[in-house]
Amino acid sequence: MTVPTQKPARKLSMQQRYSALTHDLDWDPTYVTEEEIYPYTTFEGIKVHDWSKWEDPFRLTVEAYNKYQAEKDRRLYAVLDGFAQSQGQLGLTEARYMNAMKIFLQGIPSGEYQAHRNFSHLARYFNGPGARFASLCQSLDELRHAQTEVHTLSHYNKFFGGMHDWSRMSDRVWYLSVPKSFFDDAGTAGPFEWLIAIGFSFEYLLTNLLFVPFMSGAAFNGDLPTMTFGFSAQSDESRHMTLGLEGIKFMLEQDEDNLPIVQAWLDKWFWRGYRLISLVAGMMDYMLPKRVMSWKEAFELYFEEQMLNGLFKDLEYYGIKPPRHVQWAIDEKEILSHQVYWVLYQYSHAAAFTTTIPDAEDQAWLEEAYPDTWPVFKSVVWDKAQRVVDSGERYFNPGLPQLCQVCQIPMGFTEPGNPLVQCQRHSIYEGERYDFCSDGCQWIFDREPEKYVQAWLPVHQIYQGNCGGPTLPDVAVWYGLEPGDGGEYIGSMDHQDWLAWHAPTIKEG
Amino acid sequence: MSVEAAPRPVGVDIQENEENRAVVEAIEADNDDLTVRHMPGIIRLTKSGQLVINQASIEERLGRPWETHEFQMAMISYFGEFVEWDDDRIVIAWKH
Numbered sequence: 001m002t003v004p005t006q007k008p009a010r011k012l013s014m015q016q017r018y019s020a021l022t023h024d025l026d027w028d029p030t031y032v033t034e035e036e037i038y039p040y041t042t043f044e045g046i047k048v049h050d051w052s053k054w055e056d057p058f059r060l061t062v063e064a065y066n067k068y069q070a071e072k073d074r075r076l077y078a079v080l081d082g083f084a085q086s087q088g089q090l091g092l093t094e095a096r097y098m099n100a101m102k103i104f105l106q107g108i109p110s111g112e113y114q115a116h117r118n119f120s121h122l123a124r125y126f127n128g129p130g131a132r133f134a135s136l137c138q139s140l141d142e143l144r145h146a147q148t149e150v151h152t153l154s155h156y157n158k159f160f161g162g163m164h165d166w167s168r169m170s171d172r173v174w175y176l177s178v179p180k181s182f183f184d185d186a187g188t189a190g191p192f193e194w195l196i197a198i199g200f201s202f203e204y205l206l207t208n209l210l211f212v213p214f215m216s217g218a219a220f221n222g223d224l225p226t227m228t229f230g231f232s233a234q235s236d237e238s239r240h241m242t243l244g245l246e247g248i249k250f251m252l253e254q255d256e257d258n259l260p261i262v263q264a265w266l267d268k269w270f271w272r273g274y275r276l277i278s279l280v281a282g283m284m285d286y287m288l289p290k291r292v293m294s295w296k297e298a299f300e301l302y303f304e305e306q307m308l309n310g311l312f313k314d315l316e317y318y319g320i321k322p323p324r325h326v327q328w329a330i331d332e333k334e335i336l337s338h339q340v341y342w343v344l345y346q347y348s349h350a351a352a353f354t355t356t357i358p359d360a361e362d363q364a365w366l367e368e369a370y371p372d373t374w375p376v377f378k379s380v381v382w383d384k385a386q387r388v389v390d391s392g393e394r395y396f397n398p399g400l401p402q403l404c405q406v407c408q409i410p411m412g413f414t415e416p417g418n419p420l421v422q423c424q425r426h427s428i429y430e431g432e433r434y435d436f437c438s439d440g441c442q443w444i445f446d447r448e449p450e451k452y453v454q455a456w457l458p459v460h461q462i463y464q465g466n467c468g469g470p471t472l473p474d475v476a477v478w479y480g481l482e483p484g485d486g487g488e489y490i491g492s493m494d495h496q497d498w499l500a501w502h503a504p505t506i507k508e509g
Numbered sequence: 510m511s512v513e514a515a516p517r518p519v520g521v522d523i524q525e526n527e528e529n530r531a532v533v534e535a536i537e538a539d540n541d542d543l544t545v546r547h548m549p550g551i552i553r554l555t556k557s558g559q560l561v562i563n564q565a566s567i568e569e570r571l572g573r574p575w576e577t578h579e580f581q582m583a584m585i586s587y588f589g590e591f592v593e594w595d596d597d598r599i600v601i602a603w604k605h
């Protein structure tokens with residue numbers, strides 16, 4: 001063993017370590033052109049003059065990244081183990097809470113995986129080392145999210161329906177085409193648009209709305225694994241938000257010709273992302289037995305206050321305006337969750353989750369959260385649904401809904417300022433008519449009709465005979481649904497199991 | 510480095526647990542006029558202008574070394590921009 005004779009060199013500062021281990025590992029190619037190595041960063045029209053201006057504020061290196069990610073996983077798996085050992089599922093507020101987690105499992109991990117793939121594309125094909133390294137970290141994060149989500153929720157699969165075949169469902173089931181088509185749309189765009197779509201519009205602008213109240217809701221409903229997973233993922237999310245923000249500022253600072261391109265992407269992807277998370281609005285207000293905050297309150301806090309009054313004032317400096325259809329979203333905040341949940345309620349016989357009429361406690365909460373809109377909605381929709389139940393039936397919509405060509409959500413949204421009139425827009429392209437739920441979706445279609453005419457719309461696909469057969473039972477089999485996965489919650493298999501688990505006498509086995 | 514901060518609110522959401530108590534206490538001590546909001550599992554800290562997280566204040570309360578990278582373990586979300594992330598402190602503010 002040799003004893004070092006010299007004093008070790010002074011530790012590098014964070015800034016020096018970051019430079020040495022990311023930017024300084026890059027080199028200029030000599031025997032191929034830059035275009036040959038990075039062929040995808042010019043066709044979108046974004047002009048970049050100096051890639052070295054891209055810096056990661058986190059100043060993360062491979063070593064630091066690995067160290068903290070390993071610690072995050074270690075903590076998560078410790079919680080999962082403890083929860084499973086202690087039969088934690090028995091401590092949930094109610095079995096119906098699990099419906100929100102079913103939609104989460106069916107819709108989100110495959111989106112995470114798509115994000116993983118596309119960020120690894122950026123990690124290879126962005127010209128600058130700072131941008132590549134941040135993308136590499138995010139790519140690994142997203143893979144971790146997909147895996148830890150599936151792992152976290154796998155425990156519940158032993159006890160509840162609808163969670164057994166999430167990857168097949170995410171490819172096939174009607175409501176899951178909403179997240180799937182969103183990521184397909186972003187992933188088939190160029191690398192800069194992807195970054196504005198996912199990194200900026202989704203991660204920075206909108207994911208707080210998805211994750212923070214939702215994970216807090218998990219905590220409130222006794223779902224420790226989901227809360228822990230969610231916070232673990234969200235801690236990565238802070239880096240992702242930063243990548244998105246760096247990305248948009250980098251594009252805007254590099255060349256002023258980039259402004260109109262970036263603004264149009266922002267307008268598009270705000271609306272795409274906002275429509276996507278309207279599903280979360282329905283889940284937050286109606287599917288959690290105990291709620292932390294309403295969709296409306298979350299929207300005001302995480303979007304209007306933080307983004308419109310904070311971020312967009314900052315971006316004004318570059319000439320960026322708030323998203324084109326933002327006022328529509330603001331106007332909808334009082335009615336969005338009512339409309340989305342009503343869609344889920346009527347079609348849950350063809351879904352891998354169950355729904356039910358809000359009970360007395362739920363209704364009191366809704367009344368308080370939405371004093372202006374809940375009473376109207378209650379009398380127009382839920383009182384009728386209740387009368388059907390009182391007569392011994394359960395209302396399901398016997399037809400198939402028309403879907404918006406862009407967001408793929410059933411057409412159940414209404415005209416601004418008139419929550420009782422359904423909104424329907426259409427455009428003609430090459431002699432065919434296409435329908436939309438809103439001005440926002442129509443505007444997106446009209447910019448790129450050649451892209452959106454290719455949409456895989458689940459209802460059209462059923463009618464074209466591509467989904468297992470002509471009847472609902474045929475389609476359900478093709479979807480991977482099993483008896484008891486969908487329909488009404490009261491009296492469902494999950495509900496009966498729940499009552500049996502909590503029955504006062506323990507059955508001898 | 511001095512940071513020119515616009516007087517709009519910035520903030521950070523921190524996971525509420527034993528480990529992070531020292532982090533939250535340090536932030537509370539180092540930032541005047543901080544607004545604190547509790548939600549299940551979450552503490553939300555907001556402040557007008559800029560929010561500073563000091564390594565020394567956290568180490569003092571934790572009684573062990575704490576590198577600023579470790580803040581990633583505590584943070585769930587934020588709004589504003591990381592205008593500084595160094596060995597000794599982290600600053601969140603709006604740049605414009």
Ligand SMILES: [Fe+2]
Nearest residue numbers: 112141142145
């Ligand atoms: Fe993710």
Ligand SMILES: [Fe+2]
Nearest residue numbers: 404407437441
């Ligand atoms: Fe739409």
